[in-house]
Amino acid sequence: MGQAKSSCRGALHSAFDYETPKTLVVPSIAVGAVFRFAQLLVLVYLVGYVCFVQKAYQDTDSVVSTVTTKVKGYAIVNGSAHSHSPQFRDVADYVIPPQGDKSFFVLTNMIVTTNQKVSHCPEIPQPSTVCSDDSHCTTGLKDLRGNGVRTGLCVNYSDTVQTCEVISWCPLEEDTGPNKHTLMDAAENFTLLIKNSVTYPKFNFHRRNIMPHINSSYLKSCVFNSTTHPDCPIFRLKQMVSDAGEDFQDMATEGGVLGILIDWTCDLDWWASRCLPKYSFRRLDDNNRSQVLAPGYNFRFAKYYKSPDGLESRTLIKAYGIRFEVIVIGTAGKFSILPTVVNLGATLTFLSLVPSVSDWFLVTCTRKRNVYRKHKTTHLKDDNEDHEDENKQSVINEYFL
Amino acid sequence: MGQAKSSCRGALHSAFDYETPKTLVVPSIAVGAVFRFAQLLVLVYLVGYVCFVQKAYQDTDSVVSTVTTKVKGYAIVNGSAHSHSPQFRDVADYVIPPQGDKSFFVLTNMIVTTNQKVSHCPEIPQPSTVCSDDSHCTTGLKDLRGNGVRTGLCVNYSDTVQTCEVISWCPLEEDTGPNKHTLMDAAENFTLLIKNSVTYPKFNFHRRNIMPHINSSYLKSCVFNSTTHPDCPIFRLKQMVSDAGEDFQDMATEGGVLGILIDWTCDLDWWASRCLPKYSFRRLDDNNRSQVLAPGYNFRFAKYYKSPDGLESRTLIKAYGIRFEVIVIGTAGKFSILPTVVNLGATLTFLSLVPSVSDWFLVTCTRKRNVYRKHKTTHLKDDNEDHEDENKQSVINEYFL
């Protein structure tokens, strides 16, 4: 029983005996100062950079958002080369696609080719299409740079020029490039209403860009201005383009892509109530016209008509204009235990390196380094050199050196 | 040669001599218990929170997905105010845009203005448009709240009201707001098929929401139900809206945006076979009608016609309905060495703080703290106070205190 008690006590001791390093206290102001200064450095880094600058104690979440848009405005435009009557255009005419998505196109300039029918007509004059007789025009040739399949005939394009005849939607579009004459310049006064709801799912945080303090009468009269009306969700097209550092008339003539960035970056620990959208504007396509190949933005679409006799015709429109893209960005941060522990742990590791630095300073740079070294470190003699008896003695000697 | 051998041995020693801290074993159950308990706390945190709750040993990847959608159903609707004949509508009529994208609009209610032509007509009566003679109507004025450019005339809108005449698409739309009379209420029985393929590129994991065990006959008859048919990819519109906590008739009348969330969050370490989509539904626009300005969702579009004499007319449609947005979310986790090491390392740092806590407990809280302190710590006397001889002596004394 005494044995059992003893072995039990042995097990208890092996589990609970506490092993702690023996230490030496060195009364050196110099070393102490180095030690404290190194500790301070790490702490300043921890508190200053990790906590304040990087907010590494926060878990983050990306924004999930919905955007609906609505453009308002109308314009009277000069007719095109072919139809000289002025035209009236409203939202249903110039917003493509019409459904108020976060990406939409405002048609500001166009080349219209009316009453196209599938038939035969002469090609647009180009080096590869000009001909003097039928032998220059290979029947059935599908030139990818051309506009249709060749019939094999060489016909009069004008009084002076003959070109190969093609099967295509005729008459062909005469693409002379965008010109300022047909520009719908009233578009600069159109307004855009953006409705944007955001959610940070991880933090169950919802918000809307139309703030609770905005009332109906303010909404009817306000226009966004980054300094005087930063909360108004109604934007003038010209203002947005000029905020992006571009000229509206230029951009509307040749076409372009304008990003409307809504930034919902928020610190939900302290300033959830100040979590407000910040609007900014940036041209997204390349605008350096001298360097850039294929500048601007345009596309072709058609409206189809049927005559009473069942024949289909179309109006082809080469549309120039501004594509607006509402891009909602944002990251919210909120205190969370895991990133805090990870980042704190990583920094504390550096705190545990501080004694190594101080020890090195202690045994190499101080005046009394030999004394310190002697008391700090005990040397066992190499077993291979000496007999064990001598070794034992030398170890004992070391204690009294 | 003896010297060379000796210096070589010296270099070997300086490289391979092993310096280890001297330790003191304290046979105190109290301190040992504190030490083991603190270690246990850190380990429980490590295993429990970091590994099980946060799965910090996993690398994560975000889902990449493709969605195609297809709506089915048809409806007969009461005619509008102007055309009293009932109308028949199928998918090609009410899905905008038609191409089966992940975001699409189902037209459920509309205000139709037929046979609009660019011409002159009186404005809709409003405080700013009512007039009694021509002097109230400035020629050429483009009122952004109005519908067209003023001609300068004041004309009869009705027998009792005169308004300024404008150039616009005439007749003007009479926007009396959405009304339940014209609602396509059969839309609640329309069905939506969602085909969704997802990929986690980092883990080379592919999956489809139409499971291999679903056969053709099941697909022809099933309708999604979160409890009885959670795998069926065919959804009834009404069911989705009511799962989002909304009333279909209300939402369809005024318009709204409904999110269909497909959650593919998966743990690919253990349950890759159980990586299944979870569907949920949420209204994305703000629905609290009393608080919200500009509620609902609508837009205008037009169909263009040409009469035999070449004049263009259009039918303007103010469309109300539900925009569905399929939002695929998900993060997959799988064991990876880097996050494991980082998170393990950060936690182990805390394990290395445990001895500091125990040491503090040992030298301040135990009954025999003076004995422990004496054996643990050696004090070198301050060099500035005493002669070195005395100091040496005192150090030696300490060994025999």
Added chain:
Amino acid sequence: MGQAKSSCRGALHSAFDYETPKTLVVPSIAVGAVFRFAQLLVLVYLVGYVCFVQKAYQDTDSVVSTVTTKVKGYAIVNGSAHSHSPQFRDVADYVIPPQGDKSFFVLTNMIVTTNQKVSHCPEIPQPSTVCSDDSHCTTGLKDLRGNGVRTGLCVNYSDTVQTCEVISWCPLEEDTGPNKHTLMDAAENFTLLIKNSVTYPKFNFHRRNIMPHINSSYLKSCVFNSTTHPDCPIFRLKQMVSDAGEDFQDMATEGGVLGILIDWTCDLDWWASRCLPKYSFRRLDDNNRSQVLAPGYNFRFAKYYKSPDGLESRTLIKAYGIRFEVIVIGTAGKFSILPTVVNLGATLTFLSLVPSVSDWFLVTCTRKRNVYRKHKTTHLKDDNEDHEDENKQSVINEYFL
């Protein structure tokens, strides 16, 4: 004053006295080698895996991008079953939606039903629609698998078959599935120009997929090829489909979704100038036709016409084709202090575990473990067993054991 000086010195000492562990130097090559080897292992892991493979010293940012697309090409197609005249189609006819978004559909095959009007006509024969007299056809029944609302009559569909009459857009579409006869096979030679601007906002890094060294004449003649022309932003549709491992004719006939992945993954520390887009192609919908229900990709849309008497008719098109989705992916990495510190710290923690391993080796595996243990560790006797005097003695004994 002497007392004040003394207490001041005491405070100074408690703040700046430096406590350092006492150490024992063991001249054992074996232990030293184990120690150095373990250190080496951790360092190799740190440098090799963390720095080179995972680049854990970098902060990362996700790409923000804009894409505009433009398809070129035209084709002559065989007429459909009803209109035998060949048809000519260009971009405005076959690209849906037309506005050059990052996701667009190229119509390559279709089933056309012309001149539909809302009226009465017999259903398409199916088990549920075939009838022999009016009693089989419930008036007003809206069969969701059918095409319209039943009138209650049973009428001749053909000379041999009678079906229930429905109110619908008549004549009904005869959906016989996609067939190769009506395929616009010239679509394989169409070309696609992709303009893609990317930004890494965190690093203020902008780039365009049309490189500065590409000039106008190269752009007019080049076609992308992953080996010979990897920088050309013009793609042949057939090449893209075959790069994705698919057959163009098959995919164009039945429809499908093709992903064009542009990978901008870049290391901005060293090779910012080599930050170039890498194009790859992948079929995004499921193509294993034997296993997959509802394969392919198609949708229905309509063109609306008005006859001179004001009646609306439509041409219904069931469109098959390839939906192209340009997906821009990419992560850029650049040196940053926070991830470096976190990852370095986590790894250094493991370095601080190395002495524990070596200590264990020292006191359990070496030949002279008893000698080492004796000099390294001092055992205080358990206070509960012995008197303090004996305990003191035993400690002293230990020094001379």
